[in-house]
Amino acid sequence: MLDKKQDEVLSEFRCQLAGFLRFSESAAREAGLTPAQYLLLLHLCGFPDRDWATIVELADRLQASHQSTAALVKRCEAQGWVKKRAGRGDARFVEVAPMPKARRAVARVASHHAEELAQLGAVFDAATRVAAMDRSNEKKGRKP
Incomplete structure (x- = not known):
């Protein structure tokens, strides 16, 4: 069972992931795809x-x-x-x-993703740390 902190981290991760997907879709449209x-x-x-x-x-x-x-x-x-x-x-x-036209278009769209990916990476790292702590507590027989 997830505790409040895990719920918050998972919620933030899903929010950031949805934002990244919307950003990526918009970047694709701007590139004509x-x-x-x-x-x-x-x-x-x-x-x-x-x-x-x-x-x-x-x-x-x-x-x-x-x-x-x-x-x-x-x-x-x-x-x-x-x-x-x-x-x-x-x-x-x-x-x-x-x-070659496709490779150029993909490179153009992907070049806009670096900052968004970094932000998503930070949220993913936080979610991973919370999940690791939960697994560690389960192994030790502790309840969240």
Whole structure:
């Protein structure tokens, strides 16, 4: 059971997280992207160990359905943000790669996030410390 301090810290974290998401959506719009396009391009540009991803992988990162992700990729392709090609190892998969225009847009939006991320990081650190104290107290058999 959470005590008052834990409730306050969790509430502040959720408030700051919601503010960060709104800020990020606004920054994406200012760069000429929808929030969904920005997230797709961010996940594509930031995909680990290669410069492309499959629609299945992007859907997983977006926590969206395959169909909605495929439609989003199609809209991004029409805007010149991405390029699709048949999978090299398996033609049943579609590989999606960002175009230089997409990389520039992601960099432009991401550059505005540093201060917001720092603020969110401080709140996250506080929430983590409270959670760690709670776990420590539970191990020692203390009640909050």
